[in-house]
Amino acid sequence: MLISRPWLQNFFDVTLPDAQAMADALTLHAFEIESVKGEILDVNVTANRGHDCLSHRGIAKELSAILNISFSKDPLAKKGTSELQKADNLAVSIENPILCSRYIAAYIGGIKVGPSPDWLRTDLESVGQKSINNIVDAANFVMLNIGQPMHAFDASKLTAKDGRFHIGIRNAKTNEKIETLDGKTYSLADSNLAVVDRNSNTILAIAGVKGGKSAEVDESTTDVILESANFDGIAVRKASQALKLRTDASLRFEQILSPMLAEFGMRDCIKLILKIAGGEYKESMDEYPRRQKEITISITASEVNRTLGTELKEQEIFATFTRLGFPFELNNETFAVTPPFERLDLNIPADLTEEIGRISGYQKIAEMALPTFPKAVDTNKNFYTAEHVREQLISVGYSEVYTSIFSDKGERAVINKVGGERPYLRASLLDGLTEAVEKNARNKDILGVREVKLFEIGSIWDAGKEQVVVGIAGENEEPSELPLQKYANELPTPASYENYPISKTERYRPFARFPFIVRDIALWVPDLSKSEAIGDKSQSFRVPATSEEREVEKVIKDNAGDLLVRTELFDRFEKGPKVSFAFRLVFQSSERTLTDKEANAAMENIYKAVRDRGWEVR
Amino acid sequence: MPRGHLHPISSLIREANAIFYKLGFTIAEGPLLESEWYNFDALNVPKDHPARDMQDTFFIKDEPGSVLRTHTSPVQIRYMESQMKKGILPPYRAIIPGKVFRNEATDMTHEAEFFHIEGLAVGEDIGMANLKFTITHFFKELFAKKNSSATSIEIRLRPSFFPFTEPSVEVDMRVTGENIPEKLRGKWIEMMGAGMVHPNVLKNSGVDAEKYRGFAFGMGLDRLALLRWGIDDIRLMHSADLRFINQF
Numbered sequence: 001m002l003i004s005r006p007w008l009q010n011f012f013d014v015t016l017p018d019a020q021a022m023a024d025a026l027t028l029h030a031f032e033i034e035s036v037k038g039e040i041l042d043v044n045v046t047a048n049r050g051h052d053c054l055s056h057r058g059i060a061k062e063l064s065a066i067l068n069i070s071f072s073k074d075p076l077a078k079k080g081t082s083e084l085q086k087a088d089n090l091a092v093s094i095e096n097p098i099l100c101s102r103y104i105a106a107y108i109g110g111i112k113v114g115p116s117p118d119w120l121r122t123d124l125e126s127v128g129q130k131s132i133n134n135i136v137d138a139a140n141f142v143m144l145n146i147g148q149p150m151h152a153f154d155a156s157k158l159t160a161k162d163g164r165f166h167i168g169i170r171n172a173k174t175n176e177k178i179e180t181l182d183g184k185t186y187s188l189a190d191s192n193l194a195v196v197d198r199n200s201n202t203i204l205a206i207a208g209v210k211g212g213k214s215a216e217v218d219e220s221t222t223d224v225i226l227e228s229a230n231f232d233g234i235a236v237r238k239a240s241q242a243l244k245l246r247t248d249a250s251l252r253f254e255q256i257l258s259p260m261l262a263e264f265g266m267r268d269c270i271k272l273i274l275k276i277a278g279g280e281y282k283e284s285m286d287e288y289p290r291r292q293k294e295i296t297i298s299i300t301a302s303e304v305n306r307t308l309g310t311e312l313k314e315q316e317i318f319a320t321f322t323r324l325g326f327p328f329e330l331n332n333e334t335f336a337v338t339p340p341f342e343r344l345d346l347n348i349p350a351d352l353t354e355e356i357g358r359i360s361g362y363q364k365i366a367e368m369a370l371p372t373f374p375k376a377v378d379t380n381k382n383f384y385t386a387e388h389v390r391e392q393l394i395s396v397g398y399s400e401v402y403t404s405i406f407s408d409k410g411e412r413a414v415i416n417k418v419g420g421e422r423p424y425l426r427a428s429l430l431d432g433l434t435e436a437v438e439k440n441a442r443n444k445d446i447l448g449v450r451e452v453k454l455f456e457i458g459s460i461w462d463a464g465k466e467q468v469v470v471g472i473a474g475e476n477e478e479p480s481e482l483p484l485q486k487y488a489n490e491l492p493t494p495a496s497y498e499n500y501p502i503s504k505t506e507r508y509r510p511f512a513r514f515p516f517i518v519r520d521i522a523l524w525v526p527d528l529s530k531s532e533a534i535g536d537k538s539q540s541f542r543v544p545a546t547s548e549e550r551e552v553e554k555v556i557k558d559n560a561g562d563l564l565v566r567t568e569l570f571d572r573f574e575k576g577p578k579v580s581f582a583f584r585l586v587f588q589s590s591e592r593t594l595t596d597k598e599a600n601a602a603m604e605n606i607y608k609a610v611r612d613r614g615w616e617v618r
Numbered sequence: 619m620p621r622g623h624l625h626p627i628s629s630l631i632r633e634a635n636a637i638f639y640k641l642g643f644t645i646a647e648g649p650l651l652e653s654e655w656y657n658f659d660a661l662n663v664p665k666d667h668p669a670r671d672m673q674d675t676f677f678i679k680d681e682p683g684s685v686l687r688t689h690t691s692p693v694q695i696r697y698m699e700s701q702m703k704k705g706i707l708p709p710y711r712a713i714i715p716g717k718v719f720r721n722e723a724t725d726m727t728h729e730a731e732f733f734h735i736e737g738l739a740v741g742e743d744i745g746m747a748n749l750k751f752t753i754t755h756f757f758k759e760l761f762a763k764k765n766s767s768a769t770s771i772e773i774r775l776r777p778s779f780f781p782f783t784e785p786s787v788e789v790d791m792r793v794t795g796e797n798i799p800e801k802l803r804g805k806w807i808e809m810m811g812a813g814m815v816h817p818n819v820l821k822n823s824g825v826d827a828e829k830y831r832g833f834a835f836g837m838g839l840d841r842l843a844l845l846r847w848g849i850d851d852i853r854l855m856h857s858a859d860l861r862f863i864n865q866f
């Protein structure tokens with residue numbers, strides 16, 4: 001959520017630190033900060049704090065606790081509207097209190113709709129909102145200020161019966177239609193909650209999601225009915241998902257709000273409208289069938305310290321709860337905390353431990369070694385076996401791969417794969433392995449391997465069950481697979497693990513992905529070693545590299561240019577005083593596809609250098 | 619015959635196991651095709667809760683209630699449950715390496731299937747101070763041991779939210795030293811999620827949540843491999859490309 005520093009300043013008498021300092025404080029004690037741009041912070045409110053922190057007030061409250069500065073102008077500190085159960089010209093009926101625990105409607109007459117004052121427009125625009133008119137902006141401001149979504153209906157567009165308006169909250173009928181403020185038409189399901197004009201039985205809004213066009217506030221509006229309600233989070237979430245319509249309001253209701261918040265929203269919104277649009281507040285109706293219950297959570301300093309591994313004193317915990325503005329009583333070492341109404345995330349002692357941990361700071365927790373494990377550590381037979389198989393296969397030249405478990409055939413499939421390709425869970429490793437062998441075989445020259453041999457240890461879904469199998473595939477063998485269990489059965493129960501080697505590689509080097517070109521060169525070179533060592537003739541292929549081989553290779557490399565990426569001797573024989581060498585050269589660019597012309601040019605350079613030495617190209 | 623090559627993920631798991639085994643951690647395991655109970659409900663992620671949206675889940679056709687596990691955390695429950703059934707009370711210590719799945723589009727830093735490693739320690743006397751030690755120890759062994767003595771490893775905990783831990787934290791690591799790749803050097807890097815096991819998770823596993831507490835952590839092994847070796851594309855892990863694997 002975008003949070004403006006000047007906006008936050010409204011809640012404090014003292015000057016707030018700069019935006020970056022606030023970002024750092026929030027990062028270490030509350031929320032991750034996505035970005036800081038000038039005076040605007042993008043705060044990543046966690047899913048457990050949507051109840052109270054999707055608002056400037058919520059973030060301000062956090063900062064007051066973290067920075068230990070007085071939260072002098074908390075809009076939730078004093079009570080909201082007095083609860084009116086009777087209004088002469090306004091009625092509210094809630095069909096199902098489970099889905100709507102509270103609905104406050106208020107009537108304001110004689111307003112003048114027009115542009116918002118500069119401060120309001122600036123505030124809204126600074127956090128990425130569009131200014132519409134003073135009424136809509138006021139409702140929006142209240143939501144971004146304290147977190148309560150608000151809505152305004154043009155009263156003249158509702159039907160009054162005997163001078164009385166009647167708002168209803170009920171489930172929509174299947175296929176009931178509504179045109180929303182953005183001009184789109186939605187067809188509702190009976191699980192969607194609707195706000196309706198009971199007198200005309202027309203839908204005014206998709207509850208908690210979006211208002212309808214039929215009662216839109218426009219320039220001609222003089223009287224408005226304001227809504228401050230509490231809709232069920234799950235119902236709003238389902239409606240929003242089904243209609244593919246996410247709004248700032250639905251986002252907040254989904255997180256579940258306290259019904260207590262509604263009265264503060266209404267109080268603030270009435271006040272703001274009267275201030276910027278004039279008019280007169282007439283009356284309000286507060287239908288509140290399901291009241292929020294107050295809870296008390298008990299915790300002691302020793303419990304906190306046991307979980308955190310700290311040695312916090314009682315007075316430090318006392319101070320932290322005070323900074324957080326939590327009402328509490330301390331009796332015989334037990335803190336009995338009554339969480340503020342908007343903190344619906346606080347339910348069990350561990351929740352309070354987290355509050356203490358994060359506000360006093362996790363950096364205060366010292367590292368403490370784990371106590372010695374009092375039992376023998378179990379050795380996992382499957383892991384032991386897999387490691388054994390890995391080592392066996394690697395020692396005979398197989399390399400390990402992991403391939404996707406998704407396949408184009410199998411017994412089971414996922415229903416919601418992005419793109420929809422290969423939705424099946426593989427019934428065998430062999431297709432993936434065979435494909436991998438073919439792919440790698442094309443790269444043999446650049447890899448410098450004589451034969452591609454691969455294995456994978458992975459899960460398959462076959463004959464109704466999931467099991468781990470070992471699959472083997474290579475260029476010169478039929479691919480095969482066996483359950484890991486088969487290997488395990490052959491092995492003894494291990495007392496400990498073998499000490500197999502780990503990778504010694506320091507850094508990975510990205511490889512070129514463009515096609516390579518292979519050229520061979522064969523040439524006659526006088527046998528220089530002959531005069532030195534007589535036994536050399538019997539020397540076996542490649543071991544060790546002779547001085548001529550190294551010299552020839554050097555001449556090739558020095559004259560081939562940057563595109564030569566690999567040289568390999570693949571043939572050597574002697575005839576009389578001369579030695580024949582055949583090298584395979586691989587050319588590749590990391591930036592583009594090479595042309596034959598480029599490879600030819602490099603070869604010409606090599607031929608020339610070789611001939612200059614008096615060597616003979618075969 | 620030249621030796622073949624070990625996949626870097628397997629190398630990391632081998633190394634992690636060696637480090638944790640010495641601290642008393644065993645290896646626990648569970649199925650990749652998991653029930654919603656183990657993957658979500660037992661981990662204190664209620665149905666229709668926004669927290670379930672945090673992880674885009676693959677659901678299985680014609681098998682309601684089955685998912686490809688989105689994390690290795692269900693094995694926490696499975697492991698504790700199996701110990702309790704055998705009559706073995708805590709302390710427990712286990713690591714859980716294995717494949718997990720998220721239903722999202724893939725790019726250089728995102729894969730639909732990747733590897734996690736989870737750690738769990740439960741006992742009467744386990745606190746966040748032990749968590750801090752354990753994670754620091756692991757990173758020191760992993761990042762500082764092979765490098766010069768000038769290398770130092772620090773971690774910091776930041777508040778976060780996971781339904782299955784309370785308190786929940788994000789763990790950042792900072793490596794300083796000469797031989798550290800520039801991308802890593804001196805910067806706080808988000809490494810894993812962790813926290814104290816939520817009492818409901820202990821209860822759902824049959825463990826006395828009054829008597830015992832525990833810590834848990836979980837992190838992506840692919841990402842760890844990327845940082846460790848400077849690998850530029852997470853999709854290489856499942857590429858089966860020897861131009862990649864033969865470098866390890």
